Amino acid sequence: xxxxxxxxxxxxxxxxxxxxxxxxxxxxxxxxxxxxxxxxxxxxxxxxxxxxxxxxxxxxxxxxxxxxxxxxxxxxxxxxxxxxxxxxxxxxxxxxxxxxxxxxxxxxxxxxxxxxxxxxxxxxxxxxxxxxxxxxxxxxxxxxxxxxxxxxxxxxxxxxxxxxxxxxxxxxxxxxxxxxxxxxxxxxxxxxxxxxxxxxxxxxxxxxxxxxxxxxxxxxxxxxxxxxxxxxxxxxxxxxxxxxxxxxxxxxxxxxxxxxxxxxxxxxxxxxxxxxxxxxxxxxxxxxxxxxxxxxxxxxxxxxxxxxxxxxxxxxxxxxxxxxxxxxxxxxxxxxxxxxxxxxxxxxxxxxxxxxxxxxxxxxxxxxxxxxxxxxxxxxxxxxxxxxxxxxxxx
Amino acid sequence: xxxxxxxxxxxxxxxxxxxxxxxxxxxxxxxxxxxxxxxxxxxxxxxxxxxxxxxxxxxxxxxxxxxxxxxxxxxxxxxxxxxxxxxxxxxxxxxxxxxxxxxxxxxxxxxxxxxxxxxxxxxxxxxxxxxxxxxxxxxxxxxxxxxxxxxxxxxxxxxx
Numbered sequence: 001x002x003x004x005x006x007x008x009x010x011x012x013x014x015x016x017x018x019x020x021x022x023x024x025x026x027x028x029x030x031x032x033x034x035x036x037x038x039x040x041x042x043x044x045x046x047x048x049x050x051x052x053x054x055x056x057x058x059x060x061x062x063x064x065x066x067x068x069x070x071x072x073x074x075x076x077x078x079x080x081x082x083x084x085x086x087x088x089x090x091x092x093x094x095x096x097x098x099x100x101x102x103x104x105x106x107x108x109x110x111x112x113x114x115x116x117x118x119x120x121x122x123x124x125x126x127x128x129x130x131x132x133x134x135x136x137x138x139x140x141x142x143x144x145x146x147x148x149x150x151x152x153x154x155x156x157x158x159x160x161x162x163x164x165x166x167x168x169x170x171x172x173x174x175x176x177x178x179x180x181x182x183x184x185x186x187x188x189x190x191x192x193x194x195x196x197x198x199x200x201x202x203x204x205x206x207x208x209x210x211x212x213x214x215x216x217x218x219x220x221x222x223x224x225x226x227x228x229x230x231x232x233x234x235x236x237x238x239x240x241x242x243x244x245x246x247x248x249x250x251x252x253x254x255x256x257x258x259x260x261x262x263x264x265x266x267x268x269x270x271x272x273x274x275x276x277x278x279x280x281x282x283x284x285x286x287x288x289x290x291x292x293x294x295x296x297x298x299x300x301x302x303x304x305x306x307x308x309x310x311x312x313x314x315x316x317x318x319x320x321x322x323x324x325x326x327x328x329x330x331x332x333x334x335x336x337x338x339x340x341x342x343x344x345x346x347x348x349x350x351x352x353x354x355x356x357x358x359x360x361x362x363x364x365x366x367x368x369x370x371x372x373x374x375x376x377x378x379x380x381x382x383x384x385x386x387x388x389x390x391x392x393x394x395x
Numbered sequence: 396x397x398x399x400x401x402x403x404x405x406x407x408x409x410x411x412x413x414x415x416x417x418x419x420x421x422x423x424x425x426x427x428x429x430x431x432x433x434x435x436x437x438x439x440x441x442x443x444x445x446x447x448x449x450x451x452x453x454x455x456x457x458x459x460x461x462x463x464x465x466x467x468x469x470x471x472x473x474x475x476x477x478x479x480x481x482x483x484x485x486x487x488x489x490x491x492x493x494x495x496x497x498x499x500x501x502x503x504x505x506x507x508x509x510x511x512x513x514x515x516x517x518x519x520x521x522x523x524x525x526x527x528x529x530x531x532x533x534x535x536x537x538x539x540x541x542x543x544x545x546x547x548x549x550x551x552x553x554x555x
Contacts, residue, residue, distance in 0.1 A: 098423075133517050147426075150464055
């Protein structure tokens with residue numbers, strides 16, 4: 001029973017494909033891909049609608065106010081109202097804008113985000129496009145976002161747009177490095193670039209309650225934190241949202257977009273957030289495996305989306321908590337702290353592996369990370385440079 | 396099926412390359428070049444060289460294109476002039492193309508039937524890189540590190 005529930009979507013897809021058995025051979029793969037694409041878009045557009053209203057609700061709760069509560073019960077139909085509003089708004093294109101580039105930018109951003117979602121395993125046998133170099137595909141597609149952001153900034157022919165785009169690209173390029181380097185330990189330990197293999201490597205439990213997720217090892221936990229922070233930057237979320245700091249540069253590269261194009265940017269940002277969180281779940285939180293062996297009867301996709309929702313909640317939580325950082329702080333943090341730590345984690349993972357992946361390896365790996373962390377925090381401590389502050393008042 | 400895909404990819408790649416060579420605004424040319432890069436990556440995919448295709452997108456679209464675009468943006472004022480056809484360049488390009496084509500058609504290996512090759516997995520590539528080609532790999536790493544440090548030295552403010 002639990003098995004059939006687990007594979008219910010796969011069975012449904014096979015059933016649809018079996019209806020088409022009379023057609024020529026080349027039709028089946030295309031239909032199969034189309035079903036995957038449809039399911040992916042359906043699920044994530046729903047999630048996008050849900051998270052957009054939940055985010056405002058949770059932020060409202062954190063800031064001691066109501067949040068949206070006018071449309072439907074508890075304001076749950078708010079996304080519908082927002083969608084209609086966005087669709088019927090006027091699409092304003094600046095007269096001096098580069099029309100073609102301006103038009104293509106939101107499409108490219110959205111396409112990159114959706115493509116990245118395609119390689120993540122959402123459940124047992126539920127990877128929409130299982131390719132051998134899935135992790136590489138994810139980052140390759142993600143790196144095209146920078147170009148799209150540039151197109152948005154340059155095509156708008158507006159100094160705020162251009163400045164916002166340059167800020168966004170600068171921080172995305174800087175944090176791409178720690179983002180990729182923190183996935184390296186996992187790839188090293190598993191010995192494969194395919195997300196399915198990485199999830200499979202995290203199967204199994206010690207004593208039936210301690211899952212073999214990579215986040216339970218010291219290097220895995222540290223890599224997860226670094227990955228999450230880099231993910232915050234890559235999706236331009238608070239506290240790293242200087243590209244759209246509204247007090248300085250209006251809305252950054254999205255300044256000259258309105259109506260549905262703006263909505264597309266907004267959607268792409270959330271899709272990017274889903275993709276990065278999904279990859280974090282895959283790499284460190286065991287993918288679709290359940291936390292304890294006794295709960296294996298619950299379908300795999302449920303666990304995946306539970307973990308994804310937990311991460312998304314943290315995103316919202318961080319947004320409700322932290323103020324915006326400065327550009328130079330972001331850059332310094334990337335190059336002086338994130339990068340050395342990411343390199344350390346590669347060593348720590350190697351130590352863990354060669355000490356037999358047991359308790360000894362666990363402790364040694366922790367020691368390596370702690371040593372480098374302490375050394376870095378001593379080196380980067382700028383407080384020592386300050387002298388006692390003396391105040392001179394106007395006399 | 397494959398030949399249709401190849402035709403579509405080839406047309407897109409060539410159109411991108413042609414646009415890159417002829418469009419009057421440099422940024423447009425750079426962005427069209429990206430289309431050509433993606434087209435090349437797609438043909439790698441079609442040939443079953445998945446890893447090379449992904450690296451093509453990763454390096455050329457993610458890094459080289461951004462570099463080109465920023466170089467154009469930061470180094471010159473927008474000049475929208477006619478980029479007139481450079482006939483000398485066109486003749487040289489045609490001559491090189493013709494020469495290459497002639498050489499390729501003269502080789503005997505063209506007549507051999509293509510052997511059945513298993514698509515390489517990323518793991519095989521990694522193992523080869525780490526065993527047979529470990530010294531070239533290290534040398535490339537050294538060169539890139541030197542380039543990185545050199546770039547840093549160039550842009551570092553001189554302390555007076």
